Amino acid sequence: MVMLVAGVFCLLTSPSIGELPRFEHHAKPEESLNVLVLGDWGRKGTHNQSFVAHQMGIVGEKLNIDFVISTGDNFYEDGLKGVDDPAFYESFVDIYTAPSLQKTWYSVLGNHDYRGDVEAQLSPVLRQKDSRWLCLRSFILNGEIVEFFFVDTTPFVEEYFTDPKEHTYDWDGVLPRATYLSELLKDVDSALVESKAKWKMVVGHHTINSAGHHGNTEDLKQLLVPILEANNVDAYINGHDHCLQHIIDKNSGIHFLTSGGGSKAWSSDVKPWNLEELKLYYDGQGFMSMQITKSNVDIVFYDVYGNTLHTWSISKDRNVAAWI
């Protein structure tokens, strides 16, 4: 019975039953794959959004980026009202105007996006307005040396269903929730098991480990983390907390990278965290870059002026790993 319902659901949302939609990005030969990561941004340029955008343009050019990843909460306060909502221009098209940012923006939805018309944000009509825009609930991006698994995390958060407060969420396509989550987890797990990529990174809107305002998302810790650990995922990349943050889980070694500084930041809103794990916590605006090669992932966090706040190099050299 569960299988049957799940099968019907997948027919509606992805090209083949039980599989997440896939996209390919061919890495430049003998070069690194370079990416910018931004989250929690669409505020019509306010709250330093335009300044962050300007610096992204400069760093994007320097790194000759391949694409941009958006960790969600793309349009504040309540997503898009429809495909013709002018916020798509005011918060995206007319803000990220630098030539280097004219690449695909692979985007997931955040909880604020779920407060609007979700189908509008997923609609190909937006791609016609600006060909950079690519937003799906969950999907896979194969960049050869790296594979990104984008996961729709908002439906994991039980509180949005049981205690939505004054908000209305657009759960069309998500209900029944238990089926949606179990199918999604199964698909993510099997895609990770099958992945032959050197690097495996999972992208979602919500935090898993975070010293920020929202803190950890327990629902994801229970349901998603076992899958990340079993499949030796290298990094989990998220937004949701409006900060820049790098935590290395001391048990699993997974890097938890928060890039949620696209506009409004929450100054001084930080909880205590084990300093052996917490490599960066920055409570202002900014973004992150990743330069990915077969042997290394070099991570850099930038503030609103483009200053480097933190760098880290993750190595995939087996000898180095064994030696550590």
Ligand SMILES: *[C@@H]1O[C@H](CO)[C@@H](O)[C@H](O)[C@H]1NC(C)=O
């Ligand atoms: C913009 O960024 C600067 C530098 O981090 C900060 O001092 C200022 O408060 C920010 N402005 C807003 C509106 O967040």
